[in-house]
Amino acid sequence: MSFTRGYFAGTVTTLFAVGIYQYVNISQRHIQHHHESQxxxxxxxxxxxxxxxxxxxxxxxxxxxxxxxVLSYDQSKKTPVWVAERITKEQIQGSASRKYSRFMPDPQIQSLFSTENADFLGSGWSRGHMAPAGNNKHDQRAMDDTFYLSNIVPQDIKNNAGFWNRFEMYCRELTKKFDGVQIISGPLTLPTETDEKGQELVVYPVIGKNQVSVPTHLYKVILVESNGSPSAIGCFIVPNKPIENKYSLHEFQVSLKEVQRRTGVEFFPNLRNADLQDNLCSVDSCTLGK
Structure with missing residues (x-):
């Protein structure tokens, strides 16, 4: 009886081993064939x-x-993906004025994917510039261009007039210390809630008949140049809500890798192999004005 059980067990083990061998062999041949058939x-x-x-x-x-x-536009959310600009101390001076500028749809965007001023009317959200008008005082046309709605996101009114405005002013202050300031800004929709299963949720409203997406956060990636070469970079993600003056810019600083992961965008790809550290707040105070 024990011989029979041993024989049976040995046979099963052998067959199992043979089966595994054949499965691995077939799988390897399949993978090899798949690679060869590319x-x-x-x-x-x-x-x-x-x-x-x-x-x-x-x-x-x-x-x-x-x-x-320059910007890349998200036709689904009706907001930019990113907006890039380069400013110098000469560009932030001049006689260009907002009083001559008007918010209007971008003629480069098909009407099917565009926004209108009416989308913002009565929504409770302001029209927030990603490339600020104040960065273009040197040229009225450059300032007017920033009022195209392709450069605009629904922004919390207090955030727009408060923390974000101070942030934009800080970027202009950097031109006094550095040769040039490269800035990329844009909206983000990030998880802000958790359900009963502990899963994070991305929840955001849309406004107007064109259903313009309201971002949960905004970001800026700032690269400063000295002697014509990149010298430091700073990345920040800011919630799209009122932020009290007691909060510093440091509290919203993130790594370049983090903001790229969140946006799905590789910023400054030509500098991919450069030894560029997230050190703007080390070479500058990153202090916002009041």
Whole structure:
């Protein structure tokens, strides 16, 4: 009886081992075949031409270029993904005035994906610039360009007039200390709530008939130049809500890696291999004015 049990157990073990071997062998051959069957460059082009014969679906990520800023627009959320600008001490001086500027839809954006001033009317949210008008006092057209709604996000009124305004003024102050200041700004929708299962939730309102997304947060990535070369970088994520004066900019500082992870955008890709540290607040005080 024990011989029979031993024989049976040994047979099962052997069959199991053989089965595993065959499974691994088949899996390896399948993986090898999969790698070998990767499409060549020419074949990829043929497939693309056949399946995408009427064009590649566009998400509106082609940058829009203006007098002194460039942006990528999110056609779904009706807000920019990022807005990039470069300012110097000469650009923040001049006679250009907001009183001559008007908020209006961006003619570069199809009306289907655009916003209107009416979307903001009575919403309780202000029209918040990502590239500020105050960064373009040197040129009226450059200032006017910042009033296109493609450069605008629904922003908390007190945040816009308070903390964020002081933040923008700080960026202009940097031009007195550095040759140039590269700034990339934009909106974020991040988790702000947790459900009964402990899962984080991204919850945000939309406003107007065009359903413009209201961001939960705003970000800025600031790169300063000395002698024509990058010398420091600072990254900040700020909640889109009232922030009291007692809070410092340091409290909202994050790493470049973190803001890139949150936005899904690689900033300054040409500097990918540069030894650039998140050290703006080390070479400058990062102190906001009152």
């Amino acid at each position: 499409l060549s460059g020419d074949l990829k082009e043929q497939v693309k031409r056949k399946i995408l014969k009427y064009g590649v679906p566009s998400k509106g990520e082609e940058p829009k270029v203006f007098t002194n800023h």
